[in-house]
Amino acid sequence: MPELPEVETIRRDLEKEIVGHKIVDLWYDVPKMLQPNPATVEKIIGKHFVSAGRIGKLLLLGLENDGTIGIHLKLSGQLFIRKQTDKEDRFTHVAFKFEDGRELRFTEVRKFGYVKLIENSRDLKKITSEYGPEPLTKDYTIDVVRKLLSKSSRATKTLILDQKKIAGVGNIYADEALWYSKIHPETPGNAVPEKQVEELYIGIIKALEQGIEDRGTSIDDYLDIYGQPGKHAKNLNVFRQQGQPCSRCGTIIKKIRVNGRGTHYCPKCQTL
Ligand SMILES: [Zn+2]
Known part of the structure; x- marks a missing residue:
């Protein structure tokens, strides 16, 4: 299972690769992996990612005008940045397609991982408040x-x-x-x-x-x-x-x- 160092490595790379890019389409084939439901998550189409954060093992990708995409990889999830024309990755169940022809693929053999649209900062706070202090921050003493x-x-x-x-x-x-x-x-x-x-x-x-x-x-x-x-x-x-x-x-x-x-x-x- 990816832990803090793995998720932090992914976060740092996502910061370089997706921040500033516009989501032009969202593809998925396992609806339950989109929370609270696919129609809600589809609201992100047309928005830009503006930040790449993390709490514990949960990735928190910020969207313009409020809203955050939470991605949890659970036991076996993986994220890959690819060109849309690259050969497919097995077990891809969600793909965020960008304006420049690239896409962020979420592969998950077990389908336990999820993508969640957190619509406002109050809901985000509710989620982050469930976690203890982050070991690499000053809150950890x-x-x-x-x-x-x-x-x-x-x-x-x-x-x-x-x-x-x-x-x-x-x-x-x-x-x-x-x-x-x-x-x-x-x-x-x-x-x-x-x-x-x-x-x-x-x-x-x-x-x-x-x-x-x-x-x-x-x-x-x-x-x-x-x-x-x-x-x-x-x-x-x-x-x-x-x-x-x-x-x-x-x-x-x-x-x-x-x-x-x-x-x-x-x-x-x-x-x-
Ligand atoms: Zn020893």
Whole structure:
């Protein structure tokens, strides 16, 4: 599933490619992927994209005269910028066609992803207020992490995956952040010592920044809007590294399940 670094990479590229361009047509073949319904989303025809934003894993593409297109890629969605004459991409279910002969294609094998027209800033605020602070902004502080952990005895990994508390951290970067901060993923939040709370705060930033620098992790379906894979897979310390030695201590990385999620950690660096 694309997480913050992958969606941020897409956002930055979209900013270069679609802002200032006019949508002259909208094509789709799975109506339920257009929310609240296709007729509403079709109101964007004739408008220009004016900005490319993001909250957590949700892309927020601004339109002239208010209105925002939200795009969520869910597990397997991909966005590609192509010429309208380029050969088709399999599983394309939505395409925004531009005035200059290019189009933005949304491919989604599982059809869980969606395109949503958010019609005004009040509705936009309603959506963004459901997310916790963004880890790479000033709203994200040690206090956010301290509060999140201290109030619960649930597994630390489960807590940091809660999008309402911290936006954008998913399975890959949660495992990496816990490795950086030497916290066992199952440690109850309220049992994490203060020193490690600080390290987790920093570890989350470190894991995400590294992912963005590498333009994301391509171990499942993720590709950027030009169809290129990210380079972060080779820099992963624990995620999907089970059976490999820990780069810090040489102990073999283990895989367990935490609250149903595949979880990777070093049994020596991250003790319970
Ligand atoms: Zn280790």
